[in-house]
Structures are given as structure tokens and as C-alpha cells.
Amino acid sequence: MLVSTDLEISAEDILSEYKTQSSVEKKFQQLKSPGFINSLFVKTPERVEALTYMMLITMMILSVIEHVVRRELKKEEAIVIGPGKIKMKRPTFKAIVDIFYNIAVFAIKDKQGVKRILKKPLNESQSKIMRYLGLDESIFTGTVL
Numbered sequence: 001m002l003v004s005t006d007l008e009i010s011a012e013d014i015l016s017e018y019k020t021q022s023s024v025e026k027k028f029q030q031l032k033s034p035g036f037i038n039s040l041f042v043k044t045p046e047r048v049e050a051l052t053y054m055m056l057i058t059m060m061i062l063s064v065i066e067h068v069v070r071r072e073l074k075k076e077e078a079i080v081i082g083p084g085k086i087k088m089k090r091p092t093f094k095a096i097v098d099i100f101y102n103i104a105v106f107a108i109k110d111k112q113g114v115k116r117i118l119k120k121p122l123n124e125s126q127s128k129i130m131r132y133l134g135l136d137e138s139i140f141t142g143t144v145l
Contacts, residue, residue: 062093062097063093065093065096065133066091066092066093066096068132068133069091069096069129069132069133070089070090070091072132073089073090073091073132074089074090078128080096080099080125080128080129081099081123081124081125082095082098082099082125083095083098083099083101096129099125099126099129100126100129103118103122103126103140104118104119104120105117105118105119105140105141106118106119115141116140116141117141118137118140118141122137
């Protein structure tokens with residue numbers, strides 16, 4: 001049984017909202033893990049509030065990334081190779097982040113500034129995700145003044 005105090009909302013809308021709750025809870029479950037939470041320390045209530053907002057914004061961005069990557073994979077009937085060489089049609093945002101975990105960037109200092117170069121080219125899955133998100137390899141490379 002689902003109930004709402006909003007008298008204007010339809011039964012279908014209540015059910016739709018309820019169905020999205022589990023995906024939200026799943027995402028926050030990862031943030032509440034001891035490995036993440038135990039490493040945090042903030043002194044003031046204002047900093048706790050600021051950290052909470054930052055985490056919420058991060059979760060929203062990661063959810064959009066997950067949605068876009070899944071949508072494009074489905075559209076192309078494609079897969080990405082995730083952690084452990086697992087073939088994925090619907091990677092989670094954690095798997096997407098993990099796909100980029102091993103990118104190594106060298107920084108070389110010269111007269112123009114610091115030039116960044118990739119140690120090795122992006123693999124097929126990384127390139128595919130970057131394309132889906134409308135990002136260019138230059139976010140990893142280029143010159144920093």
C-alpha cells in the first residue's frame with residue numbers, strides 16, 4: 001500500500017516515485033559504506049551541511065552519467081568492458097568510474113607550463129564512454145599554465 005499527503009498526485013505518479021526510491025537508496029548505500037564515511041572528519045555543522053550538499057550534487061551528476069551511458073549503450077546495442085573484464089550492457093556509476101581508474105597521466109614541465117600526456121591511449125570502453133558523455137580526451141591532456 002502506498003500513501004501520500006499530496007492530494008493532487010495520481011496513483012500512477014505515486015507508484016512511479018516509489019519505484020525510483022530503490023535506485024536512490026542503492027546509490028546512497030555506497031556513500032554510507034564504512035570505507036567512505038570513516039575517512040571523513042568535519043568540525044562544524046556548517047561543514048557537515050556543505051559536505052552533504054557536495055555529496056548530493058555528486059550523486060546527481062553520477063546518476064546522470066550512468067543514465068546517459070546506459071541509454072547510449074542500449075541505443076547502439078553495445079557493451080563496455082568493466083572491472084574484472086566483465087562485459088556490461090548497463091554499468092553502474094561505480095563501474096563507470098572504475099573503468100577510468102587506471103588512467104595514468106604524465107606531467108612534463110617546460111617553458112610554456114606543465115604539459116600533460118596519457119601514458120597509454122584510452123581503451124575502447126573509455127573512449128566509448130567519453131564519446132557518449134560528449135567529452136574529449138583533452139580533459140586528461142593539454143598544457144596547464
